[in-house]
Amino acid sequence: MIPPLPLWYVTNHLPAGVIEWVGGPGANTVSSLVALTGSVAEVNRQVREQRNLDGDPLNFQDCILLPLEPLPSGVSWDVEALLALASSAGVVALAVKLPHDVGAVPPNIKRLAERLGLVVLAVHNTWQFGVAAQELLSGAAHLLGLLVSRVASECRTPYGSLTHLLSRLTHALGHQVTLVDPSGKLISAEESLQERGQQPEASTLPDTTEILAAVYKEQDNSPRLRVVLGPVLAQEQAAIGAALAVAAIAVSELLSRQRLERERDARHRIALLGQLIDSAGDVSPSFRARALELGWTLDGYHMAFRVIAREPVDIVARKADLDRALLREKLEAATVEQSDGWSGWITFPSKPGPADVGKISSALRRAQRELAVTISTQFGVGRMQAQPEGIVRSLEEANDAARIAAARESSGYFVHVDRLDMAQLLLIWTRTDTFRPAARELLAPLLSAGPELLLTLTTFLDCESSLTETAAILNVHRNTVSDRIRRIQSLIAINLGDPEARLALQLACRSLLMDKPE
Numbered sequence: 001m002i003p004p005l006p007l008w009y010v011t012n013h014l015p016a017g018v019i020e021w022v023g024g025p026g027a028n029t030v031s032s033l034v035a036l037t038g039s040v041a042e043v044n045r046q047v048r049e050q051r052n053l054d055g056d057p058l059n060f061q062d063c064i065l066l067p068l069e070p071l072p073s074g075v076s077w078d079v080e081a082l083l084a085l086a087s088s089a090g091v092v093a094l095a096v097k098l099p100h101d102v103g104a105v106p107p108n109i110k111r112l113a114e115r116l117g118l119v120v121l122a123v124h125n126t127w128q129f130g131v132a133a134q135e136l137l138s139g140a141a142h143l144l145g146l147l148v149s150r151v152a153s154e155c156r157t158p159y160g161s162l163t164h165l166l167s168r169l170t171h172a173l174g175h176q177v178t179l180v181d182p183s184g185k186l187i188s189a190e191e192s193l194q195e196r197g198q199q200p201e202a203s204t205l206p207d208t209t210e211i212l213a214a215v216y217k218e219q220d221n222s223p224r225l226r227v228v229l230g231p232v233l234a235q236e237q238a239a240i241g242a243a244l245a246v247a248a249i250a251v252s253e254l255l256s257r258q259r260l261e262r263e264r265d266a267r268h269r270i271a272l273l274g275q276l277i278d279s280a281g282d283v284s285p286s287f288r289a290r291a292l293e294l295g296w297t298l299d300g301y302h303m304a305f306r307v308i309a310r311e312p313v314d315i316v317a318r319k320a321d322l323d324r325a326l327l328r329e330k331l332e333a334a335t336v337e338q339s340d341g342w343s344g345w346i347t348f349p350s351k352p353g354p355a356d357v358g359k360i361s362s363a364l365r366r367a368q369r370e371l372a373v374t375i376s377t378q379f380g381v382g383r384m385q386a387q388p389e390g391i392v393r394s395l396e397e398a399n400d401a402a403r404i405a406a407a408r409e410s411s412g413y414f415v416h417v418d419r420l421d422m423a424q425l426l427l428i429w430t431r432t433d434t435f436r437p438a439a440r441e442l443l444a445p446l447l448s449a450g451p452e453l454l455l456t457l458t459t460f461l462d463c464e465s466s467l468t469e470t471a472a473i474l475n476v477h478r479n480t481v482s483d484r485i486r487r488i489q490s491l492i493a494i495n496l497g498d499p500e501a502r503l504a505l506q507l508a509c510r511s512l513l514m515d516k517p518e
Contacts, residue, residue, distance in 0.1 A: 004029035004062060005136060005233070007093055007119060012230050015132040015174035017124035018095075022105050022113045028092050033133050034058060035066040035126075040078040043067045047085040061090035064133060068126045070097040083112050083120070093119040095133075097126050132174070136236070143235060147173060147243040155250035162188050162254060169247050173240055175227045179251065180212075182221045209237060213244040215252045225251060259317075266316050266337045269294060273336045273343065281389025296334045297347040303357070303384050304345040304394035305333075305364055306402040310376040310413070315341065318375060325370045329363040341377065343398070345391055348384075357384060361416045362469070368414055369472055378405040378413040410455060410513070411462040412473040439508035445491035447512075453491075456484045458509040461502055 007025035011018045036043045038053060047065070050058045065086050071079055086094050094113075098105070105113075105122055113120045123129040135143055150172040159165040162179065166188060169177040179187045209229045216222035225244050229237065272290055276283065283291070283298060291298055307322065309315070315337050322342055326333050335344035346360065361381055368379045380401030382394035401415040408415055446453040456474065460481065463469040467485075471478040485496070494501050 004031045007064075008231060009233050009236075010064065010093075010133050010136055011121065012232065013132055013136060013174070013236075015135075016129050017132070018121050018129070019124060020105055020122040021093075021119060022110045023117070023119040025093075025119060028119060030062055030064050030092050030137070032059070032063045033066060033130060033137055034060060034063045035068055035130050037068050039069060040067065040072060040076065040082055043069075044078060044082050044085055047082070047089055047091075050089065060086070062092055063090070064093045064095055064121075065091045066095045066126055066130050066133075068130070070099050070126075073099040079109065080112055083109065083116060083118055087116040087118045091118065093121055095121040095123050095126070095129055097124075098122050139235075144239040144242055147239045148246055151243040151246050155247065159254070162251070162258070165250065165254060169225075173227065173243060175229060175240065177244070177247070178226050179215070179223055180226045181223055184226075187223055211237060211241050211244060213241070213248040215248050215255065217248075223255075224248075262316050262319075266319070269336045270338075272296075276388065277392050277395070281387065281392045283388050294334070298388040298391070301348045301351045301384050301386050302345045302391045302394050303348075303360060304343070304382040304391060304398040306338075306341070306343050306380040306382075306395065306398040307368075307371075308341040308378045308380075308402050308406070310378060310406075313375055315339075321374060322367075322371060325367040326364075328370065329367045331360070331363055331367065341402075343395055345394060351384060351386070357418065361418070365412065365414050365469065368412070376413075378402050378408075379415070380405050381414075381416040381418075383417050408462070410459040410473070412469075436511050439511040442505075442508050443492065443512060446488060449487075449491060453484060453488055454509060454512065456481060457488050457505065458513060460485060461506040461509065465496065465502070 007028040007030050010016055010030065011021055011025050036046050036052065038046070042053065046052055046058065047060065050060065052058055067082070083094065105120055109120060121129075135146055138146075151169060154168045154172045155165075157168070159168065166177050166179065181187055209232065211227045211229065212224045214222040214224050225248050227240055227244060229240070272287075272294065275287060276291075279287075288298060319335060319337055319342060322344075323333075323335055326335070326344075331346055333344045333346045335342050352360070364379065364381055368377055371377060380398045380403070382397030382401065385391070385394040397417045401417050405411070405413045405415040440447070443454065446457065456470065459473050460467075460470045463473065467478050467481050471481045474481065489496060492505075494505065496502060496505075
């Protein structure tokens with residue numbers, strides 16, 4: 001015999017589709033579900049006579065009574081009679097569909113239900129509620145088999161993407177299924193959840209239980225399928241856990257297949273870029289055809305960039321993060337995996353002017369900052385170059401700039417060759433014994449005031465006097481940078497609006513930052 005279930009277990013079961021309840025489930029328990037067809041008057045007769053329309057006997061003791069037809073509109077004596085008959089027959093809860101999907105139980109029904117001590121449940125769909133409630137009332141073994149069977153069926157059906165599969169698993173289990181990393185951060189979910197934002201951690205929600213299933217059982221840092229449940233019985237937890245373990249096999253197979261496809265595509269891109277570099281941009285018609293398949297534009301003007309990861313990362317898997325960061329800045333770029341990061345270029349049909357080049361460089365800097373949330377990088381940008389051979393030349397410049405950026409913390413590890421050439425020549429002079437004492441004397445007021453002023457001035461000048469970019473690199477508020485610049489000007493009494501003064505200060509700052517104290 002199946003033991004009675006708490007009524008709250010049914011009302012909290014998402015597939016049951018309970019909109020509202022009157023009287024509250026409290027400590028009530030239910031043992032069965034009785035669904036009746038016919039009008040309210042016919043349902044009343046069946047409850048009163050305790051026989052269905054076919055004359056079969058009915059037992060309403062400790063049950064949920066479910067009239068399958070919606071209640072009539074307006075105040076109806078038949079509806080009030082139904083509540084009274086159900087209460088006297090031993091019904092614990094009456095589940096009804098309100099007319100025209102109204103959002104609240106009518107006041108007269110509420111008052112009568114509370115007086116009779118009868119729980120009234122308003123549901124979205126009576127058939128859906130009946131199926132969901134009967135599943136719960138059928139017992140643990142039935143529920144486990146049902147959920148595992150549903151999940152296995154969904155996993156056997158072809159699915160196009162991870163979000164599609166998670167959406168179908170959510171439908172099969174009746175609870176939201178997400179994929180999280182070992183720390184609990186969201187990796188993927190059905191699209192509707194991703195649009196709303198990340199699901200809260202289980203620990204932040206009251207009365208919740210978190211069920212996890214590792215996708216790769218042999219890995220300690222495996223991603224995991226997660227379901228966060230409200231108050232449920234142990235039998236449903238066990239059933240969902242078993243079904244989630246089956247789902248993890250399908251997710252593992254999908255992720256492995258996607259990984260192989262990404263690695264194959266990466267090898268193809270790397271090989272094609274290698275051919276372009278080896279040929280110095282002298283490309284054949286067949287090469288153009290293969291480049292076109294990848295979406296590469298070889299003609300026009302190109303501005304290349306090189307991204308070097310400053311920490312170990314999965315280059316193939318994280319390429320998507322770089323692409324998203326670029327697209328958010330409206331930069332459509334061809335990107336290619338490298339051993340320590342990525343190479344890429346942006347193509348234009350006609351040559352952009354200096355102002356446009358500056359905007360593109362700033363957009364690349366913003367993309368780097370967005371990427372820095374999860375990946376620390378050094379970023380080099382080449383000059384604008386024409387035709388396929390220009391891609392190769394700009395990539396070479398970008399690669400050199402990225403190497404130089406490793407020592408340019410004050411610029412946010414970002415170097416653009418257009419802004420670099422003259423500065424690199426002048427910096428050779430700043431390393432001489434003649435220049436360093438003069439630089440130290442010029443900046444002595446800043447040195448005595450604290451290291452943050454020298455760093456702020458250096459970064460401000462490297463960012464072409466942009467308060468916003470300086471604040472972003474130093475991770476301080478824009479107003480803080482503005483206050484520091486005003487203080488710097490008052491201490492050294494130099495007009496930062498004068499280009500020659502800015503150049504002298506920039507070289508002096510560079511000299512002191514490279515001058516190691518004895």
